[in-house]
Amino acid sequence: MIEVENLVKHYRSSSGEIVRAVDGVSFAVNPGEMVGLLGANGAGKTTTLRMLATLLTPTSGTARVGGCDVATDPVGARRRLGYVSATTGVPDRLSAREILHSFGALHGLRGDALEARVARLIDVLDLARCADRPAGRLSSGQRQRVSVGRALVHDPPALVLDEPTNALDVLGARDLLAFLAGLRGDGRAILLSSHRLHEIENRCDRFVLIHGGRVVAAGTRDAFVGQSGGLEEAFFAAIGEARPE
């Protein structure tokens, strides 16, 4: 469902230097699978996800969503992908219902189909009690749920989430990850980035660790962790850093 092959993204910095933000990354996410993209800040996680979301153009390599190449068929890729960015970007004045309506309309949904889809999302995201309240008056967890609903409004088979639990407390993060696990059970391919390893350690089917724009380790939790004892230990070992005491 999500296929990334030798993906490269280079920028020219303000000083004129070439910055290799992503440097030959490859991985895949199958339907019904949740994959965790791990890495420190600046490792290239967000740049990779943004190339998948057609927000950045790859320098080279390929990225496909549902068989659609993000470079040659970006509209097809957008139709098949839901994207949740690190910043919720939920307009303060609009309500959850209005936001979901607006973004459904951006996908060509209208009439009864749009109404039914918005009602269903409000129900499954547990937003019924605050669906008509301005988003500026919602809690961080509720805003993040609106953000997830906005990504799901067109019922995409693939979902990409960039550090979705960042602004959430422990309970909010737990609820969101349980919800994502439900989406995975629904047959969607889910790729989420995070540097809060303990939260996703037991949620993801596989992990891909990026460091310096390259994949330095990948595999199931058991294969990834190996003899190191835990995901954090494996993470520090893979990037060549000693775990802080």
Add this chain to the structure above:
Amino acid sequence: MTGPRPSPDRAAGESSPLPALAAIVAVARFQIDRLLTPPRLALAAIGVIFPTAVLLAAAKARDASLDHDLGAILLYALVPEAVCMLGLLVTISPAVADELERGTWVHVAVRPGGRRALLLGTWLAAVLWTGAVALLGLLLALLTGVISNGWSLLGPFTILVCLSCIGRAALFALPAVIVPKRSLVASVGVALVVEYLAGLIPAVINQLTVSLRLHTLLVRFMDWQRTLAPELQLLIDDRPPSAQVAAVLLLAVVYLAIAVAILEWRQFPPSEES
């Protein structure tokens, strides 16, 4: 249950294909929804009342209603120029810049219409919003009867307002996509340098300004070309009104095409966002 329930069912299927125009209209509706805030509505109300207040003050100073020509000059300065220019400056520049600066643009740009629909929809929202404010301001000014035979100005000034909004919103979209972090300052600079200074220079560069077309149309609509001082004749174009209208529309298309091309081409690395 405090959190969302897992295992939602799948919806009926993929969304239907969205034609380009429908995507632009959908973005415009979304942007207009976002504009409906109390501060924005208060600003719009000021924009509606401001021309009438100035005209009434001018009439009071003269102890009489304004004659047709003087009223037309004042109305032109107030509505197609001041209200449209200021309205667009505080609408399209912050809208585009806010999207790009705060990272909210990505949520619209990942939809099928992409960045093109984002920019053109925002442009359309700015034109409709500012145009509505300016036309209400024009109507209110004419309703007061402060200008002699004022209703004859309604048709020509409606055209001037529409062209001012269409052309200048496209012009201000350029600095918004080139320097989103300084878009308002850059747009004010463009307004002053391109629209006012260059618009008053009788040179080839005039051809690229909306001001030249609006000045020319005003002179033609008011039938002032024969009585205009020779030095002022240099500031207007010889071609007929239809050519001026076509020129503004062409300028808008060119400006928007450049802005869309820049937005499509530009890469916004995560590190550039605030």
